[in-house]
Amino acid sequence: MSFTRFLLASQIHAKVTELQTFARAFASICYNEFPACHPPVPPIAVVLLSMRSSLFFFDFSRWTAVCLFGLACSLGLSAHADESQISFNRDIRPILSENCYFCHGPDENNQQSGLRLDSREAAIEFAAIIPEDVEGSELVARIDHDDPDAVMPPPASHKTLTEEQKQLLKDWIAEGAIYEDHWSFTPIRRPDIPNLSEWDETVVSDPVHPVDAFIRARLLAKGHDLSGPARADRLLRRMHMDLVGLPPTWKETQDFFQRSQTSQASSDDRAALIDQKLDELFANPHHGERRAAFWLDLVRFADTVGYHGDQNQHIFPYRDWVIEAFQNNMPFDEFTIKQLAGDLLPNPKTDDLIASGFNRLNMMTREGGAQPGEYLSKYATDRVRTVGMAWMGLTTGCAECHDHKFDPFTAKDFYSLGAFFADIEQWGVYSDYGYTPNPDLKGYNNNFPFPPEIEVTSQALLREQTQAKQELTELARSQHEALPDDQKTAANQWLANVHDWLEQNADGWQSIETTNVPSADKKQRAWKLDASSTSPGSLSPQSIQVSLPTKPNQTPLAVEVRFYIEELETVPADKSAENQEDEKKLKRTTVAVSLARANRWMPSFSNTVAQQNVASRWTVPATDADGHAAKQRPHQFMIDQSKHADEPMQAVFELSAPLQLRDGQSLIAEIKGLPADIEATFEASPLIRLRPFDPTELEAIQVCDSVSQPNALLSWMMSNPKQTKDAGAKNHWRDRYLACREGRTWTMVTQATDPIEMRVLPRGNWQDETGEVVQPATPKFLGQYGIDSDKNADANHSDSKRLTRLDLARWIVHRDNPLTARVVANRLWKQFFGVGLTMAVDDLGTQGEPPSHPELLDYLAIELIESGWDLRHVTRLILTSQTYQQDSRVRPELSEIDPENRLLGYHPPRRxxxxxxxxxxxxxxxxxxxxxxxxxxxxxxxxxxxxxxxxxxxxxxxxxxxxxxxxxxxxxxxxxxxxxxxxxxxxxxxxxxxxxxxxxxxxxxxxxxxxxxxxxxxxxxxxxxxxxxxxxxxxxxxxxxxxxxxxxxxxxxxxxxxxxxxxxxxxxxxxxxxxxxxxxxxxxxxxxxxxxxxxxxxxxxxxxxxxxxxxxxxxxxxxx
Structure with a gap:
């Protein structure tokens, strides 16, 4: 280095040092001036002005610069000053990984000259490293070389080694060039808890919290210790925000503060107080919501599909399942297995299927012109990246196009992991286009869901429905009571008529006779309805039309109509291109309702009331993409008998709004596209179907007590809009009620099917089919924990039994897997300290940062495993430590040796x-x-x-x-x-x-x-x-x-x-x-x-x- 370049570097270092000193002093002044708002965020203009003036007036001399540069170097070396021996993982691997592994690492396709520096044997074989012979090692000769054509790293790489790094490499070789397995790939062992008296003889002999022992050991080695305890109000807010995500009330704050004051004399009393508060916060019904938020980022939970139109998808029950799992402290191994393979469990429950929705959270498309093969490849690689990062803490995506440059993770490992998910039923493009035919999705448009889905019960919707019903009932009661006497007499007469009608129709529905009438449309057959008797009709492969006439001058009737369709049987005659009999599927069937005179579509269907387990075969969208009633078009649904041939095919469709039929109007109902024999019953009711009718209410509905009967009272209110004073409130609560669909909703799930072929894609090119065909297999460098070696065979072993997602899930949470427990423990630590014990919580590979406290990380990981994967146990272990409970004020004396507070001499605040x-x-x-x-x-x-x-x-x-x-x-x-x-x-x-x-x-x-x-x-x-x-x-x-x-x-x-x-x-x-x-x-x-x-x-x-x-x-x- 020339003297000019050296002086320039010295000046830069000196300026940085001066600025750091100024910043520390400025922070100290701000704290003294504004202690209540610590740490302060001063106006940016003041900071910039201070920096500018500081740089302008600072004067350098050559010798001052040299001394300051030497001081900077000595500060940089201080991290190793107290270490008796160089550690490969801590000191050497980061240097080699950052500067050498790209060309001399595990990627066989990118190795230069055959030299590998990630392997001790290979490095010694090439004489790049000769243990204990610094001068004879080619590595040393190259890093010190003056020739740009020979120096390493080469100038073209834009990487350089500092003098400190070069000296570390030389010292390491002199000590024998001892390699170590990468820390995160080694087995997890319970470390010994440090004896703090080794660093400070004045440390009391009282038992030390294990977390504090590991943290304090490093601080004491530097001549420092933890800060004192945080103020009680601040600690309470910290715990509330961390465990519930909501602030405490002032009353809770006062109570905790007073109780903490009385317990200051005894550490046991303070510990008991903290334990009690943790119990309260763990039991808080909103604890699960706080913990779930971190997980939803990892699994990329969203309400829309992402690609192209970014349409809505049905998935919120999965989010609710995650919240409930954290609220109930579900063991993490069970939490993992249900998400990856809930559908493969023996006799899976509905919740297990909801959890399997994790596999469907990848982005999807139904873009016209998209290539299914390309997007199936995108879906597969996304799942591997997500599983790799969420559970293994590895950047597996780096192996999509080639072997990983830095970790021993090959492209074959990548696609072998992807093969675990090859059995998921999915479509590359979720529509049926001429150039991307998907017969199973015929008729699907941008308002349709993304199958497979199941219909499930949502407790949240049931609660919402109950509230809406109560609000509507209260509105009806108050409006009835406010009526003038003459109108109240008419209202009571209306309610009396309902009572008489219920005596004849105890279930709340009146069946309607249907009569065939000619239709101008050859594809339609019209049925005429009157209210006299019941006569089920047998439908031909054509569609039908039904009408409900009203009498002249009749009072407008608010009537609900439902279609009860049953006994579906496909017929061999009259096949059509859209509905093939041999597939036993009716793929494009519509139901629509209109008024004969109005010539427009009437309100949509609010509910598909499942009977005999038909929910998975009927899809009747009630709303458009914005959640509003879908009008001006019929509603399509699919009947699939092929998957449930032995089950009765029944369903009930109910309109989302009562029909106001006036003089001479007829109700028209059409069912189109049915190459099948169908028994259909049509029924009407003057009762508003705000919930299934309870026949026991029949006797209770009396004129004298009509106000207390919500069903009849609500029907009166909804049927008499002129008498409704607060129409806005009525419509608001009614819409909210109907949106609840009796607590039923749809959610995407995983369904297993025959696995598609998976192969290595050279350079990640989905069109290149020259790569090796692979079977599901776990990365061998991590070990085959709990995996049958016969099942984990290569693809050319045709007799090997195929591994499943269930095998993968159990392998991930096997106690001998070195990654999962470390990943989870590190992320738990980050949730409470803002940064993990290793800062790179998304990369525990060789490019990630080594842990600041590796023994503590392993201690937490083994505690997690041995507690039965109890997340709450590890959380309590962290939060009961003095490390967590200490004050958050910045300590200037620690700023020079620990500017990022990795030693945790004070609790780190964060936004x-x-x-x-x-x-x-x-x-x-x-x-x-x-x-x-x-x-x-x-x-x-x-x-x-x-x-x-x-x-x-x-x-x-x-x-x-x-x-x-x-x-x-x-x-x-x-x-x-x-x-x-x-x-x-x-x-x-x-x-x-x-x-x-x-x-x-x-x-x-x-x-x-x-x-x-x-x-x-x-x-x-x-x-x-x-x-x-x-x-x-x-x-x-x-x-x-x-x-x-x-x-x-x-x-x-x-x-x-x-x-x-x-x-x-x-x-x-x-x-x-x-x-x-x-x-x-x-x-x-x-x-x-x-x-x-x-x-x-x-x-x-x-x-x-x-x-x-x-x-x-x-x-x-x-x-x-």
């Missing part, structure tokens, strides 16, 4: 995740809806955000009612158009498996907190509640800080907020329009602002502006 930031604001405001599970919801979103989302075109409609305020984990996850609030706070699109979320700091985040309608509405509601609590500004401000930050406000904070509040009062009193605009954001605003005077609204607006400031504080969105 909350996007969903939790939103949850926190809603919780603080009192708006948060804590219902668990159910369909995803759509928060407020900027207009036009979906304008470029097509196939089909969609208009975003935010969710109404209290579901608008559901937790963030239930937000609609649109992969290609992720909600802006989620995107601004670094939530992933979930197009791929994500183990580490980005943690950016951008202006958009502050703008989101200030201007997103959700946060404005939260601030507005918080402000309103403050005005109701107290009569003085100071008391209200203190209450706002307590509720938002779970601590007492300082005098300075009250003073500054008071000044701001007065300024806002003047502003809004002077501008009425501005105050109306601010206090009208969000649907909850209508509850408060109907009768406010201008001064009252201006006061509300001023407090809303103040609340926006509090909710935008760094401390509000940070967990300390």
């Amino acid at each position: 909350l995740e996007a969903e939790i930031i939103r949850d926190n604001a809603l919780a603080v405001s009192g708006l948060l809806n804590l219902e668990i599970g159910g369909p995803s919801v759509k928060p407020y979103q900027p207009g036009g955000y979906y304008s470029n989302l097509q196939f089909p075109n969609r208009t975003y409609r935010s969710t109404t009612g209290d579901n608008q305020y559901r937790r963030g984990i239930y937000m609609h996850w649109q992969r290609t158009f992720l909600h802006p609030m989620l995107a601004n706070f670094d939530a992933p699109s979930r197009e791929d498996c994500v183990a580490i979320r980005a943690n950016a700091n951008t202006p958009q985040q502050a703008l989101t907190l200030l201007n997103d309608p959700t946060f404005i509405e939260a601030a507005s509601e918080l402000a309103w509640s403050m005005n109701e609590q107290s009569d003085s500004d100071e008391n209200r401000l203190r209450a706002m800080i307590r509720r938002s930050l779970q601590r007492e406000a300082t005098s300075e904070e009250i003073e500054r907020l008071s000044v701001f509040l007065d300024q806002q009062r003047e502003l809004f009193l002077a501008d009425e329009a501005l105050s109306v605009e601010l206090t009208s954001v969000g649907q909850s605003a209508a509850r408060h602002g109907k009768s406010l005077t201008h001064p009252e609204r201006a006061e509300w607006a001023a407090w809303t502006a103040t609340a926006r400031i509090v909710l935008n504080l760094h401390e509000t969105i940070t967990r300390y």
Whole structure:
């Protein structure tokens, strides 16, 4: 190196050192000035100004620069100063992996000159390394070479070794060049817990928490120790945010603080208090939601398919299953097996099939022109990447095109893992196009689901249905009571007629006789309905038409109609191209309802009431892509008798709205495309079908007590719109009720079929079929734990029994697998400290960072295994440690030796995740809806955000009612158009498996907190509640800080907020329009602002502006 280059490098190092010193001093000053908001985030302008002035006035001398450069080098070497022997895994492997393995690593197709440095034997064979002979080792000669054609790494690689790295390599060779297996591929063994007295004789002999022993050992070796315990209120908020994702109430904070004060004298009492609080938080019904959020990133859970049109998919029951699994502390091995192979378990339960939906979370397409083979390849490789990262912590995707450059994972290993999933029933393109024929999907369009699916019961929908029924009943009761006497007499007479009708039709339905009439359409046969008797009709392979006439001048009748179809039997005659008899499938059948005179389609079907287990064979979409009633077109469904030949084929279709039939109108029902004999019964009812009718209510429905009978009362309300005062509320709750579909919903599942052929794809090219055919097999370098060696044979052993996804799942969670337990333990640690014991939680391979505390990682991993894969056990082990409970204030004395706080001398603060930031604001405001599970919801979103989302075109409609305020984990996850609030706070699109979320700091985040309608509405509601609590500004401000930050406000904070509040009062009193605009954001605003005077609204607006400031504080969105 020339002296000029050396001096330049020295100057750069000196500037960096000076800036680091300045930053530490600046951080210390900020902390002393603003202890309540520690660690501070100073205005960026101040930081930049300070940096500029510092650099401008700093003067260098040559000798100062040289000394500072030497100091920088010595600081860099300090990490090894206390180590008696160089470790290959810790010190040498990272150097070789980063600079050498690309050309001299495990990838046979990319090895240069045949030299491999990842193998000691190969390196010695080529004399690149001669143990204990530094001068004779070719590796040393090359790294010190001056010739650019001979130096290693070569200049073209743009990699260089530092002098420190070169010296490490030389010292390692001098010590014998001892190689070690990569740490994460070695068996997990329980390490000895360190004896801290070896480092500090003054350490008390009391038993030390095992986690603290490992952490303190490294700190004591550096002459430091853990920080003191965190303040009680801060620790409580930390635990709440980590285990529930919601802040504690002020009452909970006060109680915990008082109890902690009384237990300070005894460490046992404090430990008991923490244990009790952990028990409460583990039992909290929202604990599962908090833990599930991390997993949903890994499995790339989303509500849409991702590719092309990014259509909606039915999958929310899988999310609810994950939440319930964490809530019930399902063992992780069981959790794994059910997701990978729930459908292959003996006698799988419905929950097992729901869990198998994991295999369907890859992105899918139904784009016209897409190549099925290409997308089947995409689906397969995505699953291998996801399983590799989520469970094994490896970058398996690097072997899709060639052998892994750095890890001993070959392309054959990659495609052999993919072969485990070759039995999943799927389609490359989920439509039936002429150039991509899929007869099984004939008639499928962009509004159709992505099979295979099953119909399941959702407890969340059942709860929602019950609430909606109660709200509707209360509306009907209040409206009935408010009627004038003459109208109430008519209403009671209507209810009496219903009573008489029920005596003749105890089940709540009246069968209707059908009569064949000619039809102009040769493909239709019309049936005429009257209300006299029952006469099932036998359908020909043609379609039918039925009508229900009304009498002249008859009072409009609100009637529900259902079609009861049974005894399906395909017939050999009258075959059609769409419906082949030999396949025993009716692939394109439609049901539609219209009014004869109106010539338009009537409301859609709200429910397909399954009978005799036919749910998996009937698909009647009730809504379009936006969740609104699908009108102006018939509804298609498929009847598949081939898979259930021995079961009765029955189903009931019910309309989503009662029909208002007026003078002379007829109801028209058409069933088209049926090459089959079908028995069909048509029935009508004046009762609104808000739930299955209970015959025991017959005697209870009496005129004198009609108000208490919800079915009859609701029917009266829905049949008499002129007498309905609050039509908006009625329609809102009715729509919510009908959307629940009696608690039934569809969800994608895994169904096994004959496996397709899998082969190695050279360079990942799906069109290249020259690669070797492979069978399911686990990577041999990791061991064959619990795998039958005969079944794990190569493809050319035709007599070998094929491994299944169940074998793979059991191999992944086998106690001898060195990866899974380490991966899970490392991610658990990251959830509570912001960074894993190895920072690269997505890569435990050779390119990942070695653990900062490898023995602690193995200790946690073995605890996980030996506890029966009990995640809660390991969580408790971490959270009961002093390491977790210590203070979070930065310690300047540790900054030089541990700038990233990897030694954990203090608890690392971190910003909350996007969903939790939103949850926190809603919780603080009192708006948060804590219902668990159910369909995803759509928060407020900027207009036009979906304008470029097509196939089909969609208009975003935010969710109404209290579901608008559901937790963030239930937000609609649109992969290609992720909600802006989620995107601004670094939530992933979930197009791929994500183990580490980005943690950016951008202006958009502050703008989101200030201007997103959700946060404005939260601030507005918080402000309103403050005005109701107290009569003085100071008391209200203190209450706002307590509720938002779970601590007492300082005098300075009250003073500054008071000044701001007065300024806002003047502003809004002077501008009425501005105050109306601010206090009208969000649907909850209508509850408060109907009768406010201008001064009252201006006061509300001023407090809303103040609340926006509090909710935008760094401390509000940070967990300390």
